[in-house]
Amino acid sequence: MAKILVTGGAGFIGSNFVHYVLAHTDVHVTVLDKFTYAASSEALGGLPSDRVEVVRGDICDAFLVDQLVEGIGRDGAVVHYAAESHNDNSLRDSSPFVTTNLVGTFTLLEAVRRHDVRFHHISTDEVYGDLELDDPQRFTEATAYKPSSPYSASKAGADHLVRAWVRSFGVRATLSNCSNNYGPWQHVEKFIPRQVTNLLAGGRVKLYGSGANVRDWIHADDHSSAVWTIINHGKIGETYLIGADGEKSNLDVVRLILEHMGHDPDDFDHVVDRPGHDLRYAIDPTKLRTELGWEPTFTSFEEGLARTIDWYAAHRDWWEPKKAQVEAAYAEKGQ
Ligand code: NAD
Ligand code: TDX
Numbered sequence: 001m002a003k004i005l006v007t008g009g010a011g012f013i014g015s016n017f018v019h020y021v022l023a024h025t026d027v028h029v030t031v032l033d034k035f036t037y038a039a040s041s042e043a044l045g046g047l048p049s050d051r052v053e054v055v056r057g058d059i060c061d062a063f064l065v066d067q068l069v070e071g072i073g074r075d076g077a078v079v080h081y082a083a084e085s086h087n088d089n090s091l092r093d094s095s096p097f098v099t100t101n102l103v104g105t106f107t108l109l110e111a112v113r114r115h116d117v118r119f120h121h122i123s124t125d126e127v128y129g130d131l132e133l134d135d136p137q138r139f140t141e142a143t144a145y146k147p148s149s150p151y152s153a154s155k156a157g158a159d160h161l162v163r164a165w166v167r168s169f170g171v172r173a174t175l176s177n178c179s180n181n182y183g184p185w186q187h188v189e190k191f192i193p194r195q196v197t198n199l200l201a202g203g204r205v206k207l208y209g210s211g212a213n214v215r216d217w218i219h220a221d222d223h224s225s226a227v228w229t230i231i232n233h234g235k236i237g238e239t240y241l242i243g244a245d246g247e248k249s250n251l252d253v254v255r256l257i258l259e260h261m262g263h264d265p266d267d268f269d270h271v272v273d274r275p276g277h278d279l280r281y282a283i284d285p286t287k288l289r290t291e292l293g294w295e296p297t298f299t300s301f302e303e304g305l306a307r308t309i310d311w312y313a314a315h316r317d318w319w320e321p322k323k324a325q326v327e328a329a330y331a332e333k334g335q
Pocket of ligand 2: 192206
């Protein structure tokens with residue numbers, strides 16, 4: 001594979017993948033990103049300019065997408081990360097979620113179909129809805145779809161489009177549904193960066209509801225290695241769940257953050273819960289591990305979290321300008 005197109009490559013996880021590919025292969029990467037509020041040119045800093053091209057544009061722009069996909073060629077691939085990604089935003093205004101996540105994915109699928117280019121679609125475990133806290137089953141590739149929020153419904157719809165284009169038009173695509181990511185460059189609107197930067201800014205930790213909700217955490221570096229494994233060794237038409245056995249309640253995560261930052265682990269606020277808040281996500285990654293031999297490198301969430309907290313402490317210049325606007329939107333909802 002000589003060339004790939006990475007959509008959403010200036011976002012939290014897409015930029016991690018771009019760094020991963022440049023560090024581990026000699027592939028040329030074109031990034032297509034609209035540079036919404038969630039993008040960050042700093043996250044793409046320090047990359048070799050002869051191996052990366054960054055195009056500012058919209059995945060819904062059929063003309064631009066067609067040109068870029070044609071340029072990748074039949075032996076390359078499109079790796080599709082671009083999305084509106086935040087549940088709370090989707091509850092305030094669902095419109096960009098429907099446009100980018102559904103129409104954008106459709107636009108890319110039509111282009112890869114026309115030019116016969118390999119496609120990998122990045123999705124989320126949220127398409128499966130939620131589990132009871134004591135359910136012994138975790139999500140597998142066979143779990144039925146039951147999305148709860150406008151965000152997860154738009155991602156579920158996009159997944160269905162990809163599968164339909166594989167079956168009806170023979171598009172060479174794979175899909176992956178990953179659990180909650182953490183690591184450097186995650187926007188301060190998201191749970192872990194929000195709490196860490198609240199404390200760094202002299203504010204307080206904000207836990208939705210009781211904090212019993214469980215998320216299954218994976219470091220973004222491990223998500224990137226899993227996606228690269230699937231692109232190279234995955235079977236066309238197949239879906240792979242990506243997870244690293246990282247289940248933790250939000251309450252436990254908050255306490256770990258407070259302790260690592262030298263605060264009393266019970267010194268946080270309970271705030272208004274998210275409407276429709278999913279109770280628990282949990283991934284069974286057996287297929288990816290046994291069929292493709294992938295393993296995560298971050299096996300201790302505590303250690304990965306500590307490194308992430310230290311990263312935010314060292315990158316105040318990056319997150320501080322984004323903070324006030326995010327907190328003002330939360331404050332309006334009592335969060
Ligand atoms: P992010 O919000 O940090 O980044 C999204 C990127 O997409 C941004 O750079 C943004 O500018 C770009 N973008 C948005 N609309 C666009 C458009 N119309 N055209 C071109 N670019 C556009 O998101 P993230 O957390 O990095 O998530 C990336 C992908 O991974 C998403 O598809 C998301 O659903 C999926 N995912 C995320 C997680 C997680 O925990 N964050 C877990 C599983 C799956
Ligand atoms: O201030 C907060 N307090 C709080 O208790 C915030 C922002 C969140 N929460 C809770 C809600 C969730 O139970 O923390 C948990 C994680 O919240 P988010 O970071 O918003 O993530 P989540 O809604 O679980 O979705 C994430 O994982 C799946 C990503 O944002 C999605 O893009 C991905 O698909």
